[in-house]
Amino acid sequence: MTDIVNKEDLLRLLDRIGRMSRGLQYCHGLNPAQWDCLRFIGQANRFSRTPGALAAFLGTTKGTASQTLNALEKKGYLRRVPDPEDRRVRHIELTELGTGLLAEDPLNCLDRAIANLPAEIVETMSDGLNRLCADMQTRCGGQDLGICQTCGHFEGETDGGNMMCGLKQAELSCEDATRFCVNFLPETNTKSC
Numbered sequence: 001m002t003d004i005v006n007k008e009d010l011l012r013l014l015d016r017i018g019r020m021s022r023g024l025q026y027c028h029g030l031n032p033a034q035w036d037c038l039r040f041i042g043q044a045n046r047f048s049r050t051p052g053a054l055a056a057f058l059g060t061t062k063g064t065a066s067q068t069l070n071a072l073e074k075k076g077y078l079r080r081v082p083d084p085e086d087r088r089v090r091h092i093e094l095t096e097l098g099t100g101l102l103a104e105d106p107l108n109c110l111d112r113a114i115a116n117l118p119a120e121i122v123e124t125m126s127d128g129l130n131r132l133c134a135d136m137q138t139r140c141g142g143q144d145l146g147i148c149q150t151c152g153h154f155e156g157e158t159d160g161g162n163m164m165c166g167l168k169q170a171e172l173s174c175e176d177a178t179r180f181c182v183n184f185l186p187e188t189n190t191k192s193c
C-alpha cells in the first residue's frame with residue numbers, strides 16, 4: 001500500500017513541478033517553447049543549431065520550429081550566420097541580447113532549489129529520473145542528446161587539435177565538442193579530446 005501511495009505521490013509531484021516550470025516560463029515576453037529554443041541554441045553544437053535539429057529536439061515539426069526561431073530572431077535574441085566553409089549553410093547563434101536573456105532563465109530557480117538539496121538526494125533523484133527518462137524515451141520516442149566524447153561517431157582528435165566527427169566528416173573545436181548534438185549515437189567506450 002505504501003509503495004502505491006509513494007508512486008502516486010511521485011507522479012503528482014512530477015506533474016506539479018512540470019506545470020510550475022511551464023508557468024514560470026511566460027516571462028520577458030517569451031513563452032515556454034521560445035525559452036526551450038533559446039536554451040537549446042545556447043547549448044547545442046554547430047551541427048545542431050538548425051531548424052531541423054530543433055524540431056527533432058522539441059518533438060515538433062520543422063515549420064513550427066522555424067516559426068519559433070523567426071520570432072526570437074525578430075526580437076533580436078538570435079541571428080543566422082553563414083558557415084565559413086559552405087556559404088549555403090547558415091548556423092543559428094545567440095546574440096549578446098539572447099545570451100543576456102538566457103542568464104535570466106526563469107528555470108534558474110529550479111537550479112537553486114536543486115542546489116539546496118543534500119548530495120545523496122541529488123544522486124538518488126538523478127539516477128531515478130534518468131531511468132524514467134530512458135524508459136519514456138523507449139516507449140514514446142524522443143531525441144537522444146549527447147556530446148562527442150561518448151558518441152559512436154566520434155573519431156578522436158585531429159593533428160590540428162580539433163575533434164573529428166565521422167558522421168559529418170568534419171572537424172569541431174574541442175569547445176564545440178562539449179556541446180549537445182542531435183546526431184549523438186550513444187556508445188559505452190569514451191574517448192578524449
Ligand code: SF4
Pocket residue numbers: 045047146147148149151152153154155164165166167168172177181182183184185
Ligand atoms: S561525433 Fe557525434 S556528437 Fe559529435 S558532432 Fe558527430 S554526431 Fe555529433
